Amino acid sequence: MLLFITVVAVAVAIVYSIASSIASYRKLAHIPGPKWAAWSNLWLVRGQLSGQLNFILRDINKHYGKLARIGPNWVVCGDPAEIRRIWAARPNYRRGYWYRGLRFDPYRDHTLSTLDEKVHSQLRSKMLPGYGGKDVDGLHEAIDVHVAAFVELLEDKYLAGDPSKSHVPYRTVDLALKIQLFTLDVISTLAFGETFGCLDADADTSGYLEVTERVTPILAAMAIFPWVVDFLQSRVWRLLIPNVNKIVGFGIMKLAKRTVDARYGEKPLIKRDMLGSFVKHGLSRDEAEGEAMTQIVAGSDTTATAIRATLLYITTNPQVYARLQREIDESVCAGRISSPISDAEARRFPYLQAVIREGLRMWPPASGLQPKVSMTDDVICGIRVPAGTSVAWAPWTMMHDKGVFGEDAYQFQPERWLDTPPEQLRVMEQTAMLGFAGGSRYECLGKNVAMIELNKVFVELLRRFDIVLVDPTQP
Ligand code: HEM
DSSP: OHHHHHHHHHHHHHHHHHHHHHHHHHHTTTSOOOTGGGTOTHHHHHHHHHTOHHHHHHHHHHHHOSEEEEETTEEEEOOHHHHHHHHSSOTTEEEOGGGGGGOSSTTOOOTTTOOOHHHHHHHHHHHHHHHTTTTOSSHHHHHHHHHHHHHHHIIIIIOOOOTTSSSOOOOOOOHHHHHHHHHHHHHHHHHHSSOOOHHHHTSOTTSHHHHHHHHHHHHHHHTTOHHHHHHHTSHHHHHHOTTHHHHHTOTHHHHHHHHHHTTSSSSOOOOSSHHHHHHHTTOOHHHHHHHHHHHHHHHSHHHHHHHHHHHHHHHTOHHHHHHHHHHHHHHHHTTOSOSSOOHHHHHTOHHHHHHHHHHHHHSOSOOSOOOEEESSOEEETTEEEOTTOEEEEOHHHHHTOHHHHOTTTTSOOGGGGTSSOHHHHHHHHHHHGGGGOOSTTTOOTTHHHHHHHHHHHHHHHHTTOOOOOSOTTOO
16 A cells, blocks of 8 residues: 555656646746756756856847747847846846855855845845944055065065076066955955955965855755755754854854954944944844855955956056056155055056956956846846746846947956947946846845945955966966
8 A cells, every 4th residue: 555655646746846847947938048057957957067067047138139048938138228127226127046055054044145135135134234344444544554564474475586696596486375365355355354364374364265166056956946045044953953154164253253252242342444334324233144144255255356357458458568567656656645545545546447358347256146136027128028027137148248239248347438439337336246147136245345345356456466377278
């Protein structure tokens, strides 16, 4: 009898799964895309795990058009105007369930993971003053300290050689890693009021980089399956493994807790820093802890990627390098800039600003799927998209759109930001800034902080060092 029931149950499960696969296949059958993606999410998972999903989605848009199917219930859109419309402040679209997978504490939401539009907007409004630097003292100075430490590390440890000898024994340095140490030190200072001290130690002191490089691709792949997210965040799992944070490996969550605990309770520590601003504007203790962590996760790797990619483009484009160097050198010689350069001074460097924009455009640092889901049927790029479909974005397609950036969109050409007529420039600006998820609903809260870092770091490096690639085939 038991065998009979088991056989029937398995048969019902198989029939149900085949029927639902066919139903979901038919729902988006009119949208072009790779054959296997229409039947299984494994196509998307494979792309995510390859670390090349940004390029894969760009190629998909090239092949199938600006709207393509990439999963049984997924499409990707590479049209900047459509993405702006979908992300704009209107109630029709919501974040997809994928965002739930961004929780680092499986049992609690933060700004980036919350799906509830109302909760999200309330959280944002409590944090806007802090992120905007309104009631924060010493934001710029805190960044300056780490810019100076970055330069000092390179000068003390990696700049060597005797110029009197014909073969100067240059030392090599993995700048990509040092840049990550720099952004981690900046963001830990802003989030916790105490630095991780990575630059001083010349090491990933908190182990954050090691953990994220190992765990992030797996988490991003799992986020594609809502049932996996639900299972991992379920009460059953909590009973089995009460201290899941240790497994995920975010040891710095302890630091977040310690820092936040000091700001609440009977004798709270009152400080005019970002956390102080969050507390002042009504964030609860749990929320503040989550948001301190969010700053690290959202603000370190993104900014590091922007710096690394832009520096790579500068050093591999001699005409850009020379022009930027000239702009910096002339100002240094004329005594027009401080050391480190102030944010206000850097904003007056037209070519530097063009280089920064072009770097963000060429290599958009945030390139997760970031899906939004419509509550009603919609038409995207002229194709009907049924309600409930996850609509991902393809930053690589949008940022290299020839219609927006011109025929040379695939080249690093900062000049385009200086000699394009104002009307087109506005469209270019809007599109490039989608890299920070423009619009009042989702726009990056840390954009101001990131721009201050970018405004300082290139000038401070290039005014002191000439940078060349050791192995151009492995930059
Ligand atoms: C070049 C650097 C950066 C880029 C390209 C970038 C990009 C983005 C993008 C695309 C989003 C939207 C995510 C979404 O809702 O799908 C976002 C959100 C966010 N970013 Fe950034 N980010 C950068 C730096 C930073 C920094 C330095 C911080 C912290 C100081 C930060 C904090 C945040 C936070 C808190 C959110 C969540 C906003 C919300 O959910 O409403 N970001 N960022």
